[in-house]
Structures are given as structure tokens and as C-alpha cells.
Amino acid sequence: MARLSMKQVSKSFGTAHAVRDFSLEVEDGELVCLLGPSGSGKSTLLRMIGGFEQPTGGAVEIDGENVTRLPPERRPTGMVFQSHALWSHMNVFSNIAFGLKLKGMPKADIRNRVEEALTLVGLSGYGKRMTWQLSGGQQQRVALARSLVLEPKILLLDEPFASLDQHLRERLREEVRDIQQRLGITTLFVTHGQDEALALADRIVVMRDGVSEQAAAPDAIYRRPETEFVAGFIGSMNFVKGQVRSGYFDHPLFPVAVHAPDGPATLAVRPEAIRVDPARNGTAASIHRATDFGTHLIVDVDLTDGTRLKAMTSPGRQMTQGMFVTPTISAYSLFRDNRIIFRSDIPAETQAPEFLAHA
Known part of the structure; x- marks a missing residue:
């Protein structure tokens, strides 16, 4: 036409x-x-x-x-x-x-x-x-x-x-x-x-x-959002503020490997890329709420620093308010000054042994 x-x-x-x-x-x-x-x-x-x-x-x-x-x-x-x-x-x-x-x-x-x-x-x-x-x-x-x-x-x-x-x-x-x-x-x-x-x-x-x-x-x-604004505007996205130090995002729960210069950065993770498992001991994360949408659960997870994350998991899982959990991530993006500086689509379990040891 x-x-x-x-x-x-x-x-x-x-x-x-x-x-x-x-x-x-x-x-x-x-x-x-x-x-x-x-x-x-x-x-x-x-x-x-x-x-x-x-x-x-x-x-x-x-x-x-x-x-x-x-x-x-x-x-x-x-x-x-x-x-x-x-x-x-x-x-x-x-x-x-x-x-x-x-x-x-x-x-x-x-x-x-x-x-x-x-x-x-x-x-x-x-x-x-x-x-x-x-x-x-x-x-x-x-x-x-x-x-x-x-x-x-x-x-x-x-x-x-x-x-x-x-x-x-x-x-x-x-x-x-x-x-x-x-x-x-x-x-x-x-x-x-x-x-x-x-x-x-x-x-x-x-x-x-x-x-x-x-x-x-x-x-x-x-x-694959190119800016932090797009990442937050499209769909549901979790943002975690932190610092990049020596090739890692320095965070007690998410010390993931990143190829980016040192400095402040924002880690962005989709709910479906967060796995939530019951913690064996006390941890820095606990369940605030779990909402059943029939096809999936959306679990609101509170971190001790005040950050609240949304994770998506399968229906039928026992996720109750106050339960201590360990969240892990499988895919993430890293932004600085609104621009993408690193992206990983590699599941956490396939990452290098030295990274797992460091974590």
C-alpha cells in the first residue's frame, strides 16, 4: 500500500x-x-x-x-x-x-x-x-x-x-x-x-x-530492552540497585557475573526469571504475598533492604506470608544512566564454576 x-x-x-x-x-x-x-x-x-x-x-x-x-x-x-x-x-x-x-x-x-x-x-x-x-x-x-x-x-x-x-x-x-x-x-x-x-x-x-x-x-x-525506561515500561520488571565491582554485581543475594566497568548500576530481572525456593535457614528474603492467577503464582518477595521483587512460579506451590525464601535469577540485564551495559540470558546453573564459588 x-x-x-x-x-x-x-x-x-x-x-x-x-x-x-x-x-x-x-x-x-x-x-x-x-x-x-x-x-x-x-x-x-x-x-x-x-x-x-x-x-x-x-x-x-x-x-x-x-x-x-x-x-x-x-x-x-x-x-x-x-x-x-x-x-x-x-x-x-x-x-x-x-x-x-x-x-x-x-x-x-x-x-x-x-x-x-x-x-x-x-x-x-x-x-x-x-x-x-x-x-x-x-x-x-x-x-x-x-x-x-x-x-x-x-x-x-x-x-x-x-x-x-x-x-x-x-x-x-x-x-x-x-x-x-x-x-x-x-x-x-x-x-x-x-x-x-x-x-x-x-x-x-x-x-x-x-x-x-x-x-x-x-x-x-x-x-532485550535497550534502556532502563523501556525495561520498566513494558511488562513487569524488578529493579535492584547496586554496584559493579571486579566483574560482579555486588549484592548479597544476586552477586552475578557481569562484563561491565565498576560503578553504580541497576540490575533488571523479569518475574519469570526469578526462582523462589524455601530457605533452610534465615535469609535476607521473605514472602510478602502470593497471588494465584490460575495458570501461575505471582510471589512478592521482600528483601531486608526494603526492595520488593515479583517472582513467577507454578501454581499449587505452598508459598505463605512470612516464609523465608532464597531467590535465584537465570536471566538479567544491567543498566547505567538509563542505557544497557550488560545482558545475560544464561541460566544460573550453567554459569562457570568459579562464579558459583564466588557467589
Whole structure:
């Protein structure tokens, strides 16, 4: 369908910088999620792609054509907003047909295109209903159909499911992904929900303070975060502050081997990489709480220094409050000044004997 290129795009509002020198290449048919906390610049970036905001610097190109200064109606993009932005005085058919009428398309062609769009989003037969007669999920489907009926080269979705309940969000995002793959349309999806990004995206761009922290496939974002911010923003992550000394992270429970210069550092470990075993004697760790999720247990472990870790273990294990335990880790990352300085995916039991002796 289309290839999108953003080259050092910036946007300032007075002295406030919403987006700073942002560059990204989106391939034909790719679905990219812009993920980040509120105020990270992701919606501003999407609006600049759609022409609803003008960049203060940089360029936006679609299929090699510079569209930076083109108004929204002259860009080959379709945008779906969080608020639906439907006209309540029009029925569903008229809402979807509006853009086609502005283009002067014959009535018969408009009717065919609208019916096809309604079928695509699962609302066949809803054309005569007023938009206020629809549920929130149905209204969002109408908003999607209104964009798709114009056959845009690039689809832009700005947190379209934020106002819906969890089960409806999950169902609609699956439907949107199916439609996107069926049409092969290049898509950018803005969200602050990590589960949404992990479920939808071919690639995730994690944003903070108007810049990209990391852009990669979902599994790489989760398993190989490049910054401490990304590690903490995606999924559940445990952080332990400490010092690197002579090739080891100096901590009474986690003196793991690291190839990094001496100095302060933060050890990052996923819950599934922490093994919790009952301690034979008193230890520096005890169970604060164990929560049974059916498929697994999440065990909150308190260290004597005030640090609380989350570990994932199999269901059915006897983990009671106050029990002394020994946590061990099998995979970890090490960060300094927000950047990755070391990563190990080697299980602890396979590490070198000299390390085990040192530990």
C-alpha cells in the first residue's frame, strides 16, 4: 500500500518540545504501535503524519513524496480518533458516505463502497441506524469504516479503544488486526497500553519526552530492552540497585557475573526469571504475598533492604506470608544512566564454576 518516512520531525508549542528530531521508516503493510506514557508525544506525532499539526522541523514523506505541508484532505491517510468524532444528526450510512460525497462519487458507487465498509467492520445492515443508537464499540467500528471507505494508503489510529471496557478492547483490537492484515494497509496505532501494543504490532516504538527510546519487534522490546525506561515500561520488571565491582554485581543475594566497568548500576530481572525456593535457614528474603492467577503464582518477595521483587512460579506451590525464601535469577540485564551495559540470558546453573564459588 504505502511506505512512510519521518525524518528528524520536531514539534514545539512555544518553549515546550512535544517531539524532538524523530525519525522512523514504516514499511509497506507494516503495523507500528507508538507506545508511551501521557505526554510522550505519540499523539502529536500521529497528528503531524495526518496533517492536523504542522511540524516545526523535519519532513514527512509517503511513498517518497514530501507531504509535510499538505492539509489532511490532500494526504493519502485516514485517521480514527479516540472520541469517534461521528455526527450525531446523521445515520451510520451518511457518516461513512460523507467523505465520498465530498469527492463527487456517483451515488451507486457510494452505496456499494459504504456497504462493503460496513461488512468489513461487522456492521452489515446498520446503515439506517443513528449513531447515538449504537454502543461504544459499534461507534468505533463506524469511525473505522469511515476512514477505510476512502481507501487510504496509511491508516492512523489514535487510542481508538481507550474509552471501552477491557473485554471489548481485546475483541476490537483483534478485529482491527484481522482487517489490517486482510487489506495489507500500512498502519500506525497510538496507545499507552503495553498489552495492546504487544498484541497488535509488527514493531513497537517506545516514546518518552518526544523521542524514541527503542523501536523493535514486540519480543525484542520485551526480552532485550535497550534502556532502563523501556525495561520498566513494558511488562513487569524488578529493579535492584547496586554496584559493579571486579566483574560482579555486588549484592548479597544476586552477586552475578557481569562484563561491565565498576560503578553504580541497576540490575533488571523479569518475574519469570526469578526462582523462589524455601530457605533452610534465615535469609535476607521473605514472602510478602502470593497471588494465584490460575495458570501461575505471582510471589512478592521482600528483601531486608526494603526492595520488593515479583517472582513467577507454578501454581499449587505452598508459598505463605512470612516464609523465608532464597531467590535465584537465570536471566538479567544491567543498566547505567538509563542505557544497557550488560545482558545475560544464561541460566544460573550453567554459569562457570568459579562464579558459583564466588557467589
